Amino acid sequence: METLSVFVKAFLVGGAICTLGQIIINFTHLTNGKILVIFLIAGAILEGFGVYSKLIDFAGAGASVPISGFGSALVKGALKAAKEKGIYGAFTGGLAACATGISIAIVSGYLVSVLFRPRTKAK
Amino acid sequence: MQTEHKITKQNYKDYVFNKMPKSSHWKNMFWAFIVGGTICAIGQGFIELYSIWFSDQDASILASSTLVLIAAIMTGFGVYDQIGRFAGAGSTIPITGFSNAVVSPALEFRTEGYIYGVGAKMFLVAGPVIVNGVTISVIVALICMVLGVL
Numbered sequence: 001m002e003t004l005s006v007f008v009k010a011f012l013v014g015g016a017i018c019t020l021g022q023i024i025i026n027f028t029h030l031t032n033g034k035i036l037v038i039f040l041i042a043g044a045i046l047e048g049f050g051v052y053s054k055l056i057d058f059a060g061a062g063a064s065v066p067i068s069g070f071g072s073a074l075v076k077g078a079l080k081a082a083k084e085k086g087i088y089g090a091f092t093g094g095l096a097a098c099a100t101g102i103s104i105a106i107v108s109g110y111l112v113s114v115l116f117r118p119r120t121k122a123k
Numbered sequence: 124m125q126t127e128h129k130i131t132k133q134n135y136k137d138y139v140f141n142k143m144p145k146s147s148h149w150k151n152m153f154w155a156f157i158v159g160g161t162i163c164a165i166g167q168g169f170i171e172l173y174s175i176w177f178s179d180q181d182a183s184i185l186a187s188s189t190l191v192l193i194a195a196i197m198t199g200f201g202v203y204d205q206i207g208r209f210a211g212a213g214s215t216i217p218i219t220g221f222s223n224a225v226v227s228p229a230l231e232f233r234t235e236g237y238i239y240g241v242g243a244k245m246f247l248v249a250g251p252v253i254v255n256g257v258t259i260s261v262i263v264a265l266i267c268m269v270l271g272v273l
């Protein structure tokens with residue numbers, strides 16, 4: 001029962017964040033890149049106030065999988081490292097925390113572009 | 124300042140806005156909710172799986188990375204873009220959308236070579252995301268240090 005509620009919470013919170021994004025797109029027609037950056041910055045600032053971590057504790061992947069979770073992870077890493085190593089940590093911590101995600105995206109992007117043929121966009 | 128008939132950036136934008144096919148807001152929101160929620164629920168599944176072997180923190184990072192990998196392969200097969208057509212923000216905002224934004228231009232510009240094609244175009248969207256993300260993380264950390272909240 002408990003495991004099930006974890007999935008339900010992830011579904012509802014994740015869905016709600018995406019719906020919020022869709023509402024913004026519907027009314028402003030912003031491009032995908034801008035939406036990604038807006039949510040990233042929102043997540044990062046919320047993490048700065050310690051709010052986003054609480055949302056992740058509550059909703060798990062529902063909060064960490066949206067791009068705002070990426071922003072939150074960057075800030076969380078930077079804050080943690082800054083606490084341990086001072087100003088040096090403030091500069092290294094963010095990227096270090098997200099290195100896995102970025103590296104996998106880059107490597108898989110490279111491999112996919114080698115292995116697959118580009119498709120003409122479906123109309 | 125601008126004459127009426129002149130095409131400016133703004134009135135061109137308005138023109139395009141008016142010509143765009145109108146799709147129902149409710150339908151868009153519904154699919155964004157369903158697809159976004161499903162991707163997050165799948166991510167939660169990977170977290171549960173990985174937390175058998177790893178710490179909670181690592182499990183979360185690995186789960187996101189797995190989603191990135193899956194979305195990259197789906198982009199290669201052209202499946203992700205098909206989902207994106209009806210899911211909108213539901214497929215853009217999850218980390219899988221970031222992956223799609225990296226892989227899609229990389230694939231598309233391969234004909235321009237591996238250095239200026241794949242290597243450069245890969246960061247069309249990932250660049251702004253990483254640049255803004257890193258900058259804000261450093262600024263927030265510095266502000267917190269100055270305020271002494273750490």
